[in-house]
Amino acid sequence: MFNVYEAEQYQVNDTAMHRSFDLWWSDFEEAGIERLWLAEDSEGDVVGFLTADADGLCIAIEVVEASQGQGVARMLVEESNCWKPDRDENPGFWAKMAEEFGW
Numbered sequence: 001m002f003n004v005y006e007a008e009q010y011q012v013n014d015t016a017m018h019r020s021f022d023l024w025w026s027d028f029e030e031a032g033i034e035r036l037w038l039a040e041d042s043e044g045d046v047v048g049f050l051t052a053d054a055d056g057l058c059i060a061i062e063v064v065e066a067s068q069g070q071g072v073a074r075m076l077v078e079e080s081n082c083w084k085p086d087r088d089e090n091p092g093f094w095a096k097m098a099e100e101f102g103w
Contacts, residue, residue: 002047002072004039004079012038012046021049023060033059037080039072050076057086077101 009028017024025031032053039048048063050073058080063072073093077083083101085094 001042002039002067002070002075004037004072004075006080007036007038009033009036012036017046017049020046020064021062023062024049025051025060031059032086035080035082037076037082039063039067039076041067048072048076050080050082052080052082053086056082057084058082059086074100 014024014026018026025033028034028036028051031051033051034054035052037050037052038046041047047067048061050061051059053059058077061073061076063076074097077097078101081101083094083097088094
């Protein structure tokens, strides 16, 4: 079971995020990040995140390898309503998200 929620940058351990995620960017202002969603497992460990810009485009989405294939990325997209990427580096995933959540 996973819990997905919107968070503020100050609520995360930046060092742990860098250790767990390749796409984590500490400087939200430089990256244009306005919003952040986290996915936690049943033990409260962050297993995924999604960041979005002011236009609602996804800047980064990543799930730790051990939690991949369990719908975490989909839950992050659904909770954030952020189903379009800033840069489309995974066209298959984003096409599926647009089909499922787009309007």
